Amino acid sequence: MKAGNYQRLRELAGQQGADIFGVAATEKLAKYIDPEIAEAASQMPHIISIGIRLQKSVLNTLTDAPNQIYKTHYRQVNST
Secondary structure (H helix, E strand, C coil): CCCCHHHHHHHHHHCCCCEEEEEHHHHHHHHCCCCHHHHHCCCCCCCEEEEECCCHHHHCCCCCCCCHHHHHHHHHHHHH
16 A cells, blocks of 8 residues: 555544554455455455544443443444
């Protein structure tokens, strides 16, 4: 990926609230890609990963599995 494109995408992600951002060549991650999307992913030269930190107080409510508080918070974060 061209450096200018990377910088622009990183800036856009940050403007939208991303806490972490990364780009990798798809071919380097092929073994980690779910078989269900592997064919589609192979047509794309890069994979972009964007992360948003969840509230610690919400994560502290988890024991063995996602609960309603977590699910609601997760949906809210992913809708932005």
